[in-house]
Amino acid sequence: MKAAALAERRWLLDFEENPHRDTLHADRQLLTQAMIQLAQNAAQHTEEHARIWIGGRAGADAVELWVKDTGHGIPLADQQRIFERFARAEESRGRTGAGLGLAIVKAIAEAHHGQIHVDSSPGHGATFTLRIPYVTHAVTGTHHWTP
Numbered sequence: 001m002k003a004a005a006l007a008e009r010r011w012l013l014d015f016e017e018n019p020h021r022d023t024l025h026a027d028r029q030l031l032t033q034a035m036i037q038l039a040q041n042a043a044q045h046t047e048e049h050a051r052i053w054i055g056g057r058a059g060a061d062a063v064e065l066w067v068k069d070t071g072h073g074i075p076l077a078d079q080q081r082i083f084e085r086f087a088r089a090e091e092s093r094g095r096t097g098a099g100l101g102l103a104i105v106k107a108i109a110e111a112h113h114g115q116i117h118v119d120s121s122p123g124h125g126a127t128f129t130l131r132i133p134y135v136t137h138a139v140t141g142t143h144h145w146t147p
Contacts, residue, residue, distance in 0.1 A: 011039075014055030014068075024063050024134055026112055031065070031132070034108040037101045038067035038128045045071035045126070061133055062114070068127040074120040083116065105130065 035054065042052045046069050056065040074082065085103040102116070105128075109116045112132045120126035 011052055011054065014053045014066075016055070016057035024058075024132060026132055030108045030111065031130075034105045034130055035065060035067065037105050038130070041101055041128070042067050042069035042071065042126070045069060047071075062131050063134070064129055064131050066127055066129040068125065070125045073122040073124045074118060074126050075122055079118050079120065082118070 039052065039054060046052060050070045052070070053068040054066070055068070056063060083102050083106040085100060106116050109130055109132065113135075114130065114132035117129045117131065118126055119129070
C-alpha cells in the first residue's frame with residue numbers, strides 16, 4: 001500500500017464487497033493522487049501508530065472511496081472552508097503545507113463529475129469520502145477500473 005510510506009500509522013484496508021459491480025471510467029493516476037492526498041492529510045492529523053482506514057465500495061450508481069482517521073476532528077465551521085484553496089482548519093495552525101491538498105482533491109472529484117464530503121466532529125476523527133459516478137464522459141485520459 002503506497003500510503004504506508006507516509007507515516008508510522010496502523011493503516012487498515014476496508015473495501016466492501018457489493019453486487020453492483022460496474023466499470024468506472026476514470027483517470028487512475030488522478031484518483032490515486034486524491035487518495036494519497038487524503039491519506040497524507042489523515043497522517044498529519046493523527047498521532048504515531050494511530051489507526052487510519054482506507055476503503056471503498058461500489059454502489060448502484062457510483063464508487064465511493066474513503067479515508068477515515070482517529071485524529072482531532074474538524075469543527076463544523078471549518079468543514080466546507082477546508083476544500084478552498086489556501087484554506088486550513090483553525091486547529092491546523094503550525095502545521096506545514098500550503099492548504100492546497102484538499103482543494104486538489106475537490107478538483108479531481110469535480111473533474112470526474114463527483115464530489116468530496118467530510119464527516120467529522122472535534123475529538124472524533126474525520127472521514128473523507130470521494131464519490132465518483134460511473135458515467136464520467138468529460139474525463140480525458142480515462143482508464144477502466146472495476147472495483
